[in-house]
Amino acid sequence: MPMLDIKNLTLEIDNGTSRVKALDKVDLTVNSGEIRALVGESGSGKSLIVSAISGALPPQFHITADRMSWNGESLLSMSTEQRREIMRRDIAVVFQNPITAMDPSATLGEQLEESIPDELVKGKWFWQRRQSRRKSAISTVHKVGIKHHRHYLNAYPHQIPTDIGQKFMIAMALISQPKLLIADDPTRGMETTTKTQVLKLLTRLNQTRSLSILFISHDLLAISSMAHTMTVLYCGQSVESGRMKMLRKRPLHPYTKALLDSAPSFRKDLPPKSILPNMDGIIPSLKHVPIGCRLGPRCPRAQKDCVITPAVRRIHDHTYSCHFPLHMEKL
Amino acid sequence: MKELMQVKGLLFRHSDTKRWLKKPEVFALGPIDLTVNRGETIAIIGENRAGKSLLAKMLVGAVAADEGEIYLSNVSYNAAKRKSTKSYNSSNDIRMIFQHSSEAMNPGITVGMILDEPLRLNTRLSEKERRSRIEETLRKVGLLRDHVYFYRHMLSDGQQQRVALARALVLQPKILVADEPFAALDPSIRSQTVNQLLTLQKELGLSFIFISHNLGIVRHIADKVIVMENGQIVESGKTETIFRWPQHAMTKKLIMAYQSLVPQQKLN
Numbered sequence: 001m002p003m004l005d006i007k008n009l010t011l012e013i014d015n016g017t018s019r020v021k022a023l024d025k026v027d028l029t030v031n032s033g034e035i036r037a038l039v040g041e042s043g044s045g046k047s048l049i050v051s052a053i054s055g056a057l058p059p060q061f062h063i064t065a066d067r068m069s070w071n072g073e074s075l076l077s078m079s080t081e082q083r084r085e086i087m088r089r090d091i092a093v094v095f096q097n098p099i100t101a102m103d104p105s106a107t108l109g110e111q112l113e114e115s116i117p118d119e120l121v122k123g124k125w126f127w128q129r130r131q132s133r134r135k136s137a138i139s140t141v142h143k144v145g146i147k148h149h150r151h152y153l154n155a156y157p158h159q160i161p162t163d164i165g166q167k168f169m170i171a172m173a174l175i176s177q178p179k180l181l182i183a184d185d186p187t188r189g190m191e192t193t194t195k196t197q198v199l200k201l202l203t204r205l206n207q208t209r210s211l212s213i214l215f216i217s218h219d220l221l222a223i224s225s226m227a228h229t230m231t232v233l234y235c236g237q238s239v240e241s242g243r244m245k246m247l248r249k250r251p252l253h254p255y256t257k258a259l260l261d262s263a264p265s266f267r268k269d270l271p272p273k274s275i276l277p278n279m280d281g282i283i284p285s286l287k288h289v290p291i292g293c294r295l296g297p298r299c300p301r302a303q304k305d306c307v308i309t310p311a312v313r314r315i316h317d318h319t320y321s322c323h324f325p326l327h328m329e330k331l
Numbered sequence: 332m333k334e335l336m337q338v339k340g341l342l343f344r345h346s347d348t349k350r351w352l353k354k355p356e357v358f359a360l361g362p363i364d365l366t367v368n369r370g371e372t373i374a375i376i377g378e379n380r381a382g383k384s385l386l387a388k389m390l391v392g393a394v395a396a397d398e399g400e401i402y403l404s405n406v407s408y409n410a411a412k413r414k415s416t417k418s419y420n421s422s423n424d425i426r427m428i429f430q431h432s433s434e435a436m437n438p439g440i441t442v443g444m445i446l447d448e449p450l451r452l453n454t455r456l457s458e459k460e461r462r463s464r465i466e467e468t469l470r471k472v473g474l475l476r477d478h479v480y481f482y483r484h485m486l487s488d489g490q491q492q493r494v495a496l497a498r499a500l501v502l503q504p505k506i507l508v509a510d511e512p513f514a515a516l517d518p519s520i521r522s523q524t525v526n527q528l529l530t531l532q533k534e535l536g537l538s539f540i541f542i543s544h545n546l547g548i549v550r551h552i553a554d555k556v557i558v559m560e561n562g563q564i565v566e567s568g569k570t571e572t573i574f575r576w577p578q579h580a581m582t583k584k585l586i587m588a589y590q591s592l593v594p595q596q597k598l599n
Contacts, residue, residue, distance in 0.1 A: 191544045193584055193585060218517055221592045258519060261522075264547045264550070264551040265589075266593075272570070278522040279519050282487045283517070
């Protein structure tokens with residue numbers, strides 16, 4: 001049974017006169033012990049899904065979903081306290097912009113110790129508890145690969161470089177020992193060595209503690225090295241979803257193929273300095289979303305039928321939504 | 332191939348004087364020697380705080396070095412002396428694209444004015460000539476003539492990147508220095524930018540020095556790779572040689588980290 005199960009999540013934004021669908025019938029499941037990658041370019045609504053799951057949406061956003069449940073309990077119908085309890089204990093979120101997501105008026109050590117749940121703190125007396133907090137803070141900080149804990153635990157968020165901030169966000173998420181980690185672009189702008197370090201850490205946690213991870217990124221190289229399953233989003237619509245291996249070997253949706261082609265590391269046969277295959281045009285903004293399949297205007301295989309939103313089709317556990325998928329050669 | 336740029340003994344020192352209970356911070360970059368040939372692409376890789384951005388800034392003269400000389404198309408430039416205007420001579424042959432290209436643009440003026448500024452300050456072209464130069468450059472980077480009336484916020488990420496490229500190209504340089512030009516871009520926009528650069532390089536014979544963390548792209552477009560650690564060049568050479576037979580420990584670390592992510596080819 002999936003841990004996190006989302007079916008037909010639609011998010012509408014009121015902009016005074018009309019409603020814009022920022023997310024249009026997105027399906028997403030995360031099974032326990034699974035690393036699910038959520039891929040999409042900026043403006044595809046990846047971060048909106050994170051906010052929708054964590055319940056951090058402003059009131060002018062309207063969520064409707066057929067199903068949005070955590071371990072069988074519906075997230076939409078539960079009370080705020082219950083939901084907060086789940087967010088506190090079971091789900092941890094690494095936000096996109098680490099420096100702005102932290103409290104600027106407290107040191108990193110204080111923030112990290114604050115996020116340790118009481119039941120994980122050992123000791124009876126306050127000095128024992130304080131020591132235990134300090135100890136687990138230091139060990140978590142070491143675990144994510146920050147060496148000089150004394151320096152950084154006493155620093156304020158504005159004093160640290162971004163990559164330390166990113167690691168710190170991961171530490172803050174991991175210290176409460178969650179069941180699901182939602183990581184919103186945790187490796188953005190990181191150098192390769194640090195990135196592999198973080199990815200290895202996440203993979204190890206997934207294997208040893210069977211932590212489920214929802215990994216949101218557009219770094220396909222990082223994703224393909226660790227994720228088991230992948231969901232591709234484009235402009236608020238889920239485009240294709242399935243096992244990582246299958247998707248990489250044989251993508252069915254033109255957009256997935258274009259995404260995979262855009263990373264030169266995947267292609268050994270590509271001669272150096274050759275032109276990379278890519279899709280023309282840019283991601284449309286929310287004000288001007290095309291009707292039907294939103295990839296339509298950019299898609300090389302688009303035809304008249306593409307103005308109707310394609311239904312989700314399924315081959316085993318591989319789902320896609322396209323009228324003219326790549327395995328149907330005849331157009 | 333013709334040598335276009337030669338850097339000799341470029342040195343930068345930064346030292347904080349010792350204060351009460353505070354260790355003195357010493358950072359030294361160089362001495363760095365470098366030659367750039369015509370139409371060549373050089374990638375600078377390394378960890379954070381290795382001095383990559385500083386080196387790029389020193390090459391274009393945005394940061395004054397402490398010692399060293401730069402020869403650009405056989406004219407010598409003293410990289411160190413910047414204070415007195417007399418010994419300061421500028422060149423239009425080298426231009427830079429900054430790290431956050433969209434934030435490096437003035438939001439209050441139009442694209443046309445952004446591109447006009449370097450021309451007004453560095454050339455003696457008349458207004459009409461400047462205008463036609465701007466339009467020509469915009470076309471070159473794949474934008475339209477009408478984009479001169481646009482403000483920064485009206486453009487998408489990829490278009491902003493193109494404007495940054497246009498601003499660098501408007502003075503018709505021979506060498507382009509870019510600090511992480513691909514880092515903040517989405518995959519499809521990124522490959523568009525890479526293609527743009529490759530075609531421009533072919534058309535204009537540009538030399539291109541860039542910093543990147545994305546080793547996949549480095550491997551794809553660079554001719555030569557420079558590896559930096561703690562302000563020193565620890566290894567440099569042809570891209571394939573560096574990627575196949577890394578010698579220095581730092582290079583090995585970087586390449587190994589990259590290789591562990593790349594899917595290995597399987598026999599099936």
